Amino acid sequence: MNLKFVGIHVRPDSPDAERKGIELAAWLQRQGIATGDLNAAEPSMDLLIVLGGDGTLLHAADLASRYGIPILGVHMGNLGFLTEITVDELYKTITMLLAGEYRLERRIMLSAAVVNGTTGAISEAVRALNEVLIVKDSASALIRLGCWANQEYITTYSADGLIIASPTGSTAYNLSAGGPLVHAEQKSLILTPVCPFMLSSRPVLLSSETLVTVHPLAPASQVGVIIDGELHWRMAEDDYLLVQQAARPLLIVSSPWKSYFKILRTKLHWGGDPVDLPLPDPVRRYC
Structure with missing residues (x-):
């Protein structure tokens, strides 16, 4: 992903999210990537990084989808169905984006x-x-x-x-x-x-x-x-x-480490421990 201009949207009532947003902006600028004001979205942005919970992402989704800006949701809230990336994974995820190693999900609005x-x-x-x-x-x-x-x-x-x-x-x-x-x-x-x-x-x-x-x-x-x-x-x-x-979908950067069903297992506590249960190799070859 060619990142020249990135927006940062933070949970408004969270000092931790605001501090992380300021820290992230400084890190991006050191990589030669321009950043906008906190909680602003502009049509020319290449990515909008959301620091907070699902509610924070919901507030950012409207403008992001209108402008066609992909969203990267970073979990700093309570539940986290939509904000898939953890704070510890943030910089590694951005590095992977810059290397072109990412997948965008198209979510209907x-x-x-x-x-x-x-x-x-x-x-x-x-x-x-x-x-x-x-x-x-x-x-x-x-x-x-x-x-x-x-x-x-x-x-x-x-x-x-x-x-x-x-x-x-x-x-x-x-x-x-x-x-x-x-x-x-x-x-x-x-x-x-x-x-x-x-x-x-x-x-x-x-x-x-x-x-x-x-x-x-x-x-x-x-x-x-x-x-x-x-x-x-x-x-x-x-x-x-x-x-x-709606006419335009929301583009969300999906986590490289968590699938949709793994997130469901974790958040809804399906089957006790959120572990993977792989198919046997003779079966996998047909799937």
């Missing part, structure tokens, strides 16, 4: 907007890496959400809410709500109801080419739209939420 069913007025689109959540404001009653795939009616969910997740977001709120794990590089959208009234209301996996439309049937005044953890809209009675794959 979501684009959400609200359109009024009477006037046709539409909001500015907002992008998400993990999920778009339609959720009730109060704890009293269920909400009823009509749902369409393109123009075809799917069903009406009676639930506390509905998650529209990307494959990357399948390990986030979607997983907590009983949704499926989907490989991060898969091209699909996941619909997962939150605490549905009917046990027959199950998650649905759709093509990433699908335009999902959701309309709160009742009571609309109690419905909010949360995008990657931030409240963006409260929906009126005649509003429709449109969610689809």
